[in-house]
Amino acid sequence: MRAPPLLLLLAACAPSPCAAAAPTPPGWEPAADAPWCPYKVLPEGPEAGGGRLCFRSPARGFRCQAPGCAAHASAGRLLRASVLRNRSVLLQWRLAPAEARRVRAFALNCSWRGAYTRFPCERVLLGASCRDYLLPDVHDGVRYRLCLQALPLRAEPAAAAAPEPAECVEFAAEPAGMREIVVAMTAVGGSICVMLVVICLLVAYITENLMHPAFARPGLRRQP
Numbered sequence: 676m677r678a679p680p681l682l683l684l685l686a687a688c689a690p691s692p693c694a695a696a697a698p699t700p701p702g703w704e705p706a707a708d709a710p711w712c713p714y715k716v717l718p719e720g721p722e723a724g725g726g727r728l729c730f731r732s733p734a735r736g737f738r739c740q741a742p743g744c745a746a747h748a749s750a751g752r753l754l755r756a757s758v759l760r761n762r763s764v765l766l767q768w769r770l771a772p773a774e775a776r777r778v779r780a781f782a783l784n785c786s787w788r789g790a791y792t793r794f795p796c797e798r799v800l801l802g803a804s805c806r807d808y809l810l811p812d813v814h815d816g817v818r819y820r821l822c823l824q825a826l827p828l829r830a831e832p833a834a835a836a837a838p839e840p841a842e843c844v845e846f847a848a849e850p851a852g853m854r855e856i857v858v859a860m861t862a863v864g865g866s867i868c869v870m871l872v873v874i875c876l877l878v879a880y881i882t883e884n885l886m887h888p889a890f891a892r893p894g895l896r897r898q899p
Contacts, residue, residue: 737765753769
């Protein structure tokens with residue numbers, strides 16, 4: 676028996692049960708033919724050269740899910756930073772296909788805010804195929820600022836006078852581990868309290884049932 680057309684229409688329009696587990700939205704991941712991301716960590720200072728060429732595999736299918744991850748986005752919504760609980764930060768960005776064809780590389784600048792000024796923390800030059808970068812370790816309670824700038828293929832005089840604007844995102848890593856320390860201390864304190872209660876009950880049992888009858892038996896034997 677054929678199903679009514681209305682039921683078929685409702686089944687076609689119903690959301691899939693796997694929709695909640697969908698991978699990263701399109702545009703945030705590199706192309707399928709780009710299995711590696713070449714990058715170079717530049718030394719601190721005014722010099723632009725130097726650094727060792729490295730390769731990393733892209734983080735395909737990554738999703739930032741609370742409470743183990745906190746997402747922060749730039750003003751243009753083209754750059755986002757996912758702060759993980761292990762104090763690492765995954766930086767992701769996206770470009771339109773037409774704009775991606777005109778990009779030679781990406782320049783990433785990292786800085787953190789001090790009491791009176793900002794301090795540089797890392798400068799990275801990434802290949803045009805890169806769409807993410809992982810900062811392995813950030814400090815708790817420090818305000819970071821990450822700026823990503825697309826470098827064009829050819830630096831024409833007009834383009835050199837007006838460089839591409841950089842996308843910037845700011846975030847502060849929450850003190851991870853403080854809650855775990857408090858929970859661990861509470862658990863240890865509770866275990867110690869339970870052990871003390873057991874010891875007190877054991878001492879009371881020994882005092883009442885083992886020591887007192889030993890002193891009372893001679894008195895009982897003197898009775899006729």
